[in-house]
Each structure stands twice: as C-alpha cells, then as structure tokens.
Amino acid sequence: MSSKFTTVCKPTNPNPNEAPKRQILDLGNESEVVYIPRFLSFHDSWNFFDFLNNEIPWTRPTVRVFGRSCPQPRDTCYIASPGLPELVYSGYQPHAYSWDDFPPLKDILEAVHKALPGSNFNSLLLNRYKGGNDSVGWHSDDEKLYGSAPEIASVSFGCERDFLLKKKPGKVSIERRNDEEPASKRLKRSSHVDQHSFTLKHGSLLVMRGYTQRDWLHSVPKRAKADATRINLTFRRVV
Ligand SMILES: O=C(O)CCC(=O)C(=O)O
Numbered sequence: 001m002s003s004k005f006t007t008v009c010k011p012t013n014p015n016p017n018e019a020p021k022r023q024i025l026d027l028g029n030e031s032e033v034v035y036i037p038r039f040l041s042f043h044d045s046w047n048f049f050d051f052l053n054n055e056i057p058w059t060r061p062t063v064r065v066f067g068r069s070c071p072q073p074r075d076t077c078y079i080a081s082p083g084l085p086e087l088v089y090s091g092y093q094p095h096a097y098s099w100d101d102f103p104p105l106k107d108i109l110e111a112v113h114k115a116l117p118g119s120n121f122n123s124l125l126l127n128r129y130k131g132g133n134d135s136v137g138w139h140s141d142d143e144k145l146y147g148s149a150p151e152i153a154s155v156s157f158g159c160e161r162d163f164l165l166k167k168k169p170g171k172v173s174i175e176r177r178n179d180e181e182p183a184s185k186r187l188k189r190s191s192h193v194d195q196h197s198f199t200l201k202h203g204s205l206l207v208m209r210g211y212t213q214r215d216w217l218h219s220v221p222k223r224a225k226a227d228a229t230r231i232n233l234t235f236r237r238v239v
C-alpha cells in the first residue's frame with residue numbers, strides 16, 4: 001500500500017462545517033439503528049473501494065449452515081487488535097490480520113470513532129459481494145465475545161444493496177401490545193413495524209446499537225439486478 005493513498009484518502013466531510021445528516025430509527029425496547037447516508041465523500045469512498053478490492057486478502061471460506069458445509073456466499077477478511085479472543089462463526093475461524101497491514105482501514109476507523117463518541121472498536125469483519133448472487137442470510141451478531149448489547153458500525157462501498165431487519169420470533173414490542181385490537185389488524189400492523197429496510201449507499205454508515213442483536217435479525221438478500229461489487233466493513237468491539 002503506497003503512502004500516497006493514505007494522504008489522498010483521509011476521509012473528508014463533503015461540507016466540513018456541517019455534520020453529515022443522520023436518520024435515527026427507534027426499534028423499541030432499547031434497540032436503535034442510526035443511518036448516515038453521506039458519511040464519507042463520494043470521491044474518498046471510491047478510493048477506499050479500489051484499495052479494499054485490490055489489496056485485502058479476500059477468501060471465500062467453507063462454513064457450516066444447518067449442519068451442512070457450503071461456501072459462504074461472499075468473500076471475507078478479518079482484522080483484530082492483538083490479544084483478543086479468536087472469532088469463530090458458523091464453524092469457521094478466520095485468520096486475524098493486523099490493522100497495521102492496511103493503513104486506510106485505520107483512517108476509516110478514526111472517522112467512525114469521530115462520528116460515534118464513546119465508541120472504541122477493536123475488530124473488523126470485511127465482506128465483499130461480487131454481484132447480486134452474493135448475500136448474507138438472516139442472522140444476528142450475537143456472539144458472546146461482543147457482550148450483551150454490542151454497537152456495530154457498518155460502512156458500505158460500491159454497489160447499493162438492500163439491508164433488511166426483522167424482529168426475532170417471539171419478540172413482541174411492549175408499546176404495540178393491545179389486547180382489545182382484533183388479531184387480524186394486529187397482524188397487519190405488526191408486519192409493518194417488525195421489518196425495516198435500508199438501501200445502503202456508497203460511503204454510508206449504518207450503526208446497530210442497544211439490544212438490536214438480541215431482538216432483531218438482519219440480512220443482505222440476493223438481488224438479481226445488483227450486477228456490481230459491494231464492499232462492507234463491520235466494526236465491532238470484542239469485550
Ligand atoms: O453487508 C452488510 O451490510 C452486513 C454484513 C453483516 O451483517 C455481517 O458481516 O455480520
């Protein structure tokens with residue numbers, strides 16, 4: 001990685017006098033999503049995309065899903081600070097690369113920390129979706145090593161993809177429970193509130209916090225029309 005890149009690609013706010021606009025989605029029961037569509041400038045984001053696409057040692061591991069081994073439907077890489085416990089998911093233990101190997105990742109981390117006061121991420125899972133056939137199925141990032149209410153910050157580059165959230169079965173919002181309401185109406189209403197969707201834009205930041213991992217599932221489904229590559233970085237704190 002050339003040092004020129006680090007200089008050129010320090011994340012900049014498109015308008016330095018104005019913080020990027022954020023949307024806050026209250027999911028109820030102390031779960032929340034924050035979405036900042038223009039977190040990084042368009043130009044910086046394409047430079048980051050090119051760097052990540054070309055320099056990250058991507059792998060497409062075999063994982064176990066419902067007892068069966070299959071290739072994970074996206075490329076991946078893992079970065080972690082020294083001394084953290086190993087990450088294992090779906091029977092796969094990724095090699096932990098160092099932040100020092102990829103200086104632009106430290107620049108993005110710094111921008112994320114600045115946008116989220118009090119955050120202190122020490123690991124990063126990278127995903128590369130090479131087209132609409134690549135995806136991540138319904139899951140929550142509720143591994144014990146992230147603690148009971150982890151904050152997860154997700155930065156997206158390249159092709160826009162839908163990011164869906166749905167409430168886990170059996171999780172009922174207290175504020176919506178109304179036993180006087182006919183069941184049919186309740187069902188209709190809850191199907192609206194129990195699912196949300198975001199189109200994750202190039203250079204955007206989406207943050208899941210509170211009890212989102214305990215109570216909600218998220219996914220990036222296959223999309224026939226998504227014909228270009230998307231790269232996503234999810235910053236996490238191993239506690
Ligand atoms: O690609 C995304 O936006 C989400 C990735 C994700 O959920 C994960 O890595 O756990």
Ligand SMILES: [Fe+2]
Nearest residue numbers: 139140141218
């Ligand atoms: Fe996830």
